[in-house]
Amino acid sequence: MRSKTTTTQACNFIIFGAKGDLARRKLIPALYQLEKIGSIHPRTFILGVGRAEWDLLTYIKIVRSSLERFMKESINENIWCRFSKRFDFCNLDVNQTEQFVHVLNKLKNLDLLTINYFAMPPHTFGSICKGLSLVGLNKERNRIVIEKPLGMNFDSARVINSQVSKYFHETQIYRVDHYLGKEAILNLLVLRFANSVFFSNWDNNTIDHVQITVSEEVGIEGRWGYFDAMGQMRDMVQSHLLQILTIIAMSPPFDLSADCIRDEKVKVLRSLRMINTNTIHEIAVRGQYTAGFINGQPVPGYLEEIGSNKDSKTETFVSIKVNIDNWRWFGVPFYLRTGKRLAMKYSEVVIYFKKPILNLFKDSYSILPNNKLIIRLQPYEGIDMQILSKIPGLGNKNRLKITNLNLNLRKIFSGEYILDAYERLLLEVMRGIQVLFVRYDEIEDSWRWVDSVIEAWSLVDGVPKLYKAGTWGPSESTEMIRKGNHHWNKCTLKYTNI
Numbered sequence: 084m085r086s087k088t089t090t091t092q093a094c095n096f097i098i099f100g101a102k103g104d105l106a107r108r109k110l111i112p113a114l115y116q117l118e119k120i121g122s123i124h125p126r127t128f129i130l131g132v133g134r135a136e137w138d139l140l141t142y143i144k145i146v147r148s149s150l151e152r153f154m155k156e157s158i159n160e161n162i163w164c165r166f167s168k169r170f171d172f173c174n175l176d177v178n179q180t181e182q183f184v185h186v187l188n189k190l191k192n193l194d195l196l197t198i199n200y201f202a203m204p205p206h207t208f209g210s211i212c213k214g215l216s217l218v219g220l221n222k223e224r225n226r227i228v229i230e231k232p233l234g235m236n237f238d239s240a241r242v243i244n245s246q247v248s249k250y251f252h253e254t255q256i257y258r259v260d261h262y263l264g265k266e267a268i269l270n271l272l273v274l275r276f277a278n279s280v281f282f283s284n285w286d287n288n289t290i291d292h293v294q295i296t297v298s299e300e301v302g303i304e305g306r307w308g309y310f311d312a313m314g315q316m317r318d319m320v321q322s323h324l325l326q327i328l329t330i331i332a333m334s335p336p337f338d339l340s341a342d343c344i345r346d347e348k349v350k351v352l353r354s355l356r357m358i359n360t361n362t363i364h365e366i367a368v369r370g371q372y373t374a375g376f377i378n379g380q381p382v383p384g385y386l387e388e389i390g391s392n393k394d395s396k397t398e399t400f401v402s403i404k405v406n407i408d409n410w411r412w413f414g415v416p417f418y419l420r421t422g423k424r425l426a427m428k429y430s431e432v433v434i435y436f437k438k439p440i441l442n443l444f445k446d447s448y449s450i451l452p453n454n455k456l457i458i459r460l461q462p463y464e465g466i467d468m469q470i471l472s473k474i475p476g477l478g479n480k481n482r483l484k485i486t487n488l489n490l491n492l493r494k495i496f497s498g499e500y501i502l503d504a505y506e507r508l509l510l511e512v513m514r515g516i517q518v519l520f521v522r523y524d525e526i527e528d529s530w531r532w533v534d535s536v537i538e539a540w541s542l543v544d545g546v547p548k549l550y551k552a553g554t555w556g557p558s559e560s561t562e563m564i565r566k567g568n569h570h571w572n573k574c575t576l577k578y579t580n581i
């Protein structure tokens with residue numbers, strides 16, 4: 084069984100950077116899946132744009148080979164027949180803005196709304212916007228989609244924001260953070276605001292601390308140049324982890340409109356306590372992986388990766404204690420942890436509730452453990468609630484045990500089609516809904532805080548702590564959280580009933 088199909092209005096969907104990795108790996112397969120579930124309007128037209136001198140036939144072959152290579156399933160010929168007819172290709176160097184008329188000439192129906200997806204490096208965004216405006220494709224109903232990294236600090240993010248906002252209004256700009264397209268992240272809003280048990284127990288009166296872990300098994304996958312300039316703080320914390328944090332920490336929006344939700348997220352970002360050279364040692368750890376084993380296979384260290392410059396001090400791991408100085412969260416640490424080449428690919432949010440103020444069960448537990456709400460984001464989306472229960476039986480003593488209420492969302496909703504992040508995000512752009520996209524001020528405010536961390540690191544010592552690939556990061560990370568009398572939740576897929 085599939086979810087009900089969501090249809091979208093007809094559009095011209097232009098992919099700038101059609102030859103690139105993002106277009107081939109993510110966008111083409113996502114568009115095909117939307118075709119498959121009937122979510123693309125019959126009159127929607129897809130135009131690839133790039134510097135390659137391809138004719139239409141060559142481009143169609145590239146589209147097909149992208150599906151063969153990057154889709155998990157094989158191509159259905161009926162769907163392919165419909166899908167492949169939508170495409171055309173336009174040869175263009177986007178720096179030659181006077182040539183954008185060629186793009187316009189390729190569009191069969193100028194009455195349709197145009198969605199411009201910039202699968203291109205950020206330094207080209209200004210030219211593309213200018214070129215589009217020269218041929219009138221920045222009209223009010225048209226949209227642009229841009230991808231991270233949006234800058235590498237506050238100043239460069241501002242430059243990008245001002246380049247695009249010169250030609251497009253904020254309501255036309257869709258900034259992708261693909262984590263916002265993940266089903267489990269969307270479910271956080273429902274969990275928090277549709278369930279009074281959580282809604283009314285979500286602040287510093289009831290919550291002790293929060294942990295957010297996004298661990299990866301992959302290394303840098305041949306992206307040395309990009310990654311070494313960024314590091315895990317800019318690549319993952321500034322975007323995905325801070326987005327998860329804002330959704331967990333935001334106050335209830337008064338409706339589900341994009342601006343209402345984003346207003347609340349921005350308030351959280353503005354409340355993040357800045358980091359400085361006095362605090363950095365105690366609350367932040369950065370690491371870099373050395374050679375080790377992932378799933379039993381040997382993997383090289385960061386400095387042995389292809390393209391490495393051997394003495395890089397870029398971090399591939401970050402763990403950090405974040406303080407939110409607002410009324411709801413003052414005194415509740417949010418611990419973030421993310422790294423490449425860790426023990427397993429696993430993302431979760433763990434909410435540790437406060438312990439009861441009196442312990443009536445000292446015969447079983449000298450100190451009662453916290454109730455934990457574990458929200459598993461990937462893989463195997465689900466929710467676990469750990470509570471204490473009495474072990475059945477006679478006897479004078481109460482014997483208690485931590486038990487687990489487990490929701491495996493994939494199993495419960497096994498009949499439903501779960502959209503992949505890019506499928507969801509492309510659908511939302513076509514529907515014109517901006518909730519799952521990041522507003523300019525979220526980008527700028529998250530950079531402001533990230534800059535404070537990176538600057539403090541640059542002013543203290545310059546070396547990341549080493550950790551072996553296949554572990555949970557440097558021992559200093561365990562030490563950092565232990566200083567707050569906490570310890571990292573042991574990531575496990577034990578309760579998922581896969």
Ligand SMILES: NC(=O)C1=CN([C@@H]2O[C@H](COP(=O)(O)OP(=O)(O)OC[C@H]3O[C@@H](n4cnc5c(N)ncnc54)[C@H](OP(=O)(O)O)[C@@H]3O)[C@@H](O)[C@H]2O)C=CC1
Nearest residue numbers: 100102103104105134176177178202203204205230231232
């Ligand atoms: N790949 C991914 O999964 C992700 C990528 N991103 C971001 O998306 C952007 C694109 O990434 P990715 O696809 O990996 O990069 P690639 O280098 O693979 O592709 C970029 C494309 O841009 C084209 N291009 C560059 N300059 C021009 C120009 N002047 N005129 C026309 N075309 C031009 C290139 O064309 P040519 O082939 O002719 O050089 C190339 O096809 C980057 O900012 C990246 O950080 C974000 C998230 C995920």
Ligand SMILES: O=C1O[C@H](COP(=O)(O)O)[C@@H](O)[C@H](O)[C@H]1O
Nearest residue numbers: 231261262299301318319323461
């Ligand atoms: O944006 C990025 O995300 C990926 C991780 O994404 P996921 O969906 O596989 O969890 C990360 O590997 C990459 O470095 C980063 O640029």
